[in-house]
Amino acid sequence: MSTRHLRRVYGNDVLTKDEYDDTSDVEPITRDEKLKSFNVFNLLNEKFECETINDTENETAVEHEEIDNDKSNKKKKKKKKKIEKSSKIQDVEKSENLQDFESIDEIERTVKEVNKLLGEPAPCSSKIQDINSCNIRDNILIVQHKHLNAANEMRRICGSKVSLRENKNNRGRSRVGLKKLWLTSHTDWFPTAKFGLSMAIDNTIKSSGGVQYFIFVHSPYYRQIQMKFFDAVESQNPENIVNILNTHPCNIDALLQFADLCKVNEDLQMSAEYVERAVYYLECAFHPLFNITSSYCRLSYKHQANRALFIALFKHLMFIGDRACNRTSLELCKFVMSLDPDDDPLAIILVIDFYAIRAREYQWFIDFCQYWEEKKNLTQLPNIAYSLALANFHIGNLDVANELLQNALIMFPGVLLNLLDKRGVETDTKVLGHDHFGLRAKNTTSIALEKLQDLYVLRSYHLWKESTPMSILSWLESAVHAVMGRIDAGDEYTKFCEMKRIKRYQGKPPRNVLRHIILSDMKEVTINHPGINNGEVIFSYDPLPPTDSVDIYLKRRIIHRSAQQNTNLLSLFVSSLFTNPNSTVVGDAGALNHVNNIHEDPPEEFD
Structure with a gap:
C-alpha cells in the first residue's frame, strides 16, 4: 500500500522517514489537508482511486477555466461601460465648455462696452497682496517641531552614537504622560506635583487678527518662594540660592541665577543644564492653547512673570549654538521673536x-x-x-x-x-x-x-x-x-x-539692545560706559526691566525692605548706646532711594 493510502487511513498524520515508503514520490502532508468525508473501503480498488483522482483533477481544471472565462467576460463588460461613461462625460464637458466660452465672450463684450463709457478701472490687487503677505509671514515665523530638539541635530551632525545620556532621556519620554514637550529633550525633571506656576489667557490686552495674549500666573505658594529668592539675591550669598533650589527645585528665577553663578565659576555644562531645566519647567506650565509653532501667541514683556521665558530661551539658544546646533538655535530665535515681534525686548x-x-x-x-x-x-x-x-x-x-x-x-x-x-x-x-x-x-x-x-x-x-x-x-x-x-x-x-x-x-x-549685550556676556562688548550705563543695578535673572513694568512683587518688596530698615535702625540705635553715637546708615538709605527711583525716565535713545 502506498503512503497516500496510509495517510487517508490514519488521518493525514506526518510520518517519519522510516515509516513511509521510499518509492513514493509524494511528500508527507499535515492534518490541515485532511478530507472532510472519505470511505475506507474505496482503498481496495486502485482503479477507483485513480479514476476519482483524475475526475477531481479534470473537474477542478474545468472549474478554473470557467471562472477565468467569467472573469474575462466581466472585465470586458466593465471596460465597455467605462468607455461609454467617459465618452458621455466628454460630450457633456464639451457642451459645458462651449456654453462657458460663449457666456465668457458675452460678459467680456459687455464689460468692454461699459469700460468705453465709464473708463478703465484701477487694478485691484490689495487682496492679493494681503494674501501673499500673510503667506510670507506664516512661512517666516513658523517653527518646525523636528528642528527644536538639539539631540536630533546632534545625531545628524555626529551620527547615531551621540551619548548614552541623551538616549536614556529619550527613552523616558513616556513619563511625561499625555503632555508632549518640544523645547528640551529631558523628561526625568517632570514635577511630580504642582509647583505653583501656570499660564492663563491675558484678557487685559485686546487680541486681533487671530493673535492671543497669555500670561504666567504665580500661585500664593510660588509667591512666597519668590520673596525668599529676592531676599537671597539681596543678601549676595550664593548658599541662600542653593538652599532655595534644594527645597524648591522648580523656581525659575533661582535656576537662572544659579546658572549664572556656575558660568562665573566656568562650569558651563552645569550652567547649561540649569538653564535647560528652567526652560523645561516653563514648558510644563504652558497653556493648552499656547502653540509654540504658531506666530499668533504673544507674551507681554511688561509683566514680570513673563520675562523668565524670554531670558531662559535666550540663554538656552546661546548654549545650544555653542554646541553647533545652529538650526535648533534658529528655530528658538523664531519662537522668541514671535512672542513679541513688534518690541523685540531681547533684540x-x-x-x-x-x-x-x-x-x-x-x-x-x-x-x-x-x-x-x-x-x-x-x-x-x-x-x-x-x-x-x-x-x-x-x-x-x-x-x-x-x-x-x-x-x-x-x-x-x-x-x-x-x-x-x-x-x-x-x-x-x-x-x-x-x-x-x-x-x-x-x-x-x-x-x-x-x-x-x-x-x-x-x-x-x-x-x-x-x-x-x-x-x-x-x-x-x-x-x-x-x-x-x-x-x-x-x-x-x-x-x-x-x-x-x-x-x-x-x-x-535702546533698552532691548542693552539687554542683548548683557545676556550675550561677551567680555569684549560691555555696557560699562558713562554714556550707556547710568549706574542702574543689573540682575542677571531680570536685566534692565521695562520702565512701565507690571511687577506684582513691587509693593511687597518695598514693605519688606521698610520692615528690614526699621529692624536695622532699631538694632543700630541699641548698639549705638554702647559704641559710637555718630554712626549712620548709608547703604540702606541708598537702597530706599533706588526703590523709589525705579520708574524714572531713561535718557534719550537712538532711533
Missing part, C-alpha cells in the same frame, strides 16, 4: 542672522529681511546689512550681493578693519591709508553704533572664512576696491550715509 534681530547663515537658511533669511524691512528698517543694523549680502552671495545672486556689500561698507565702514583683524588677514596698504575706513570711520561712529559693530564682528567673523567656489575674501576685496573708487569719484550716496551715521546713532542705545 533677537541682532543674532538671528548669525544662526540663519550658520544653518544655511539663506533664502529664508532673505525673505525675512524683505518682510520686516518696511516695518523695522533692518538694513540700518550692521549685522543685517552684511549678513544679507553674504546670504545672496551663497545662493548665487552675485549682482545683488555686490550691491548690498558695497552699501554695507559705505554705511558701516568700521566693520571692515576689525573683521579683517579677527579673520587674520593682512590688510592692504591702500585700505589702511584710505580715510573712509580710517579716521573718518572712527570720528563718525558713535559709541552705541560701535557696540553693534563689535557684536557682529565677534560673533560672525568666522562666517567669512568658509570656502566656496568663489572665495569670500576675493569677493570682499573687490567690493572694497569698488567702494574706494566710488568715494574718490565723489559719490553722493557716501556723503548721505555719512550724515545719516552721524545723526541717527547718537544717544543711548
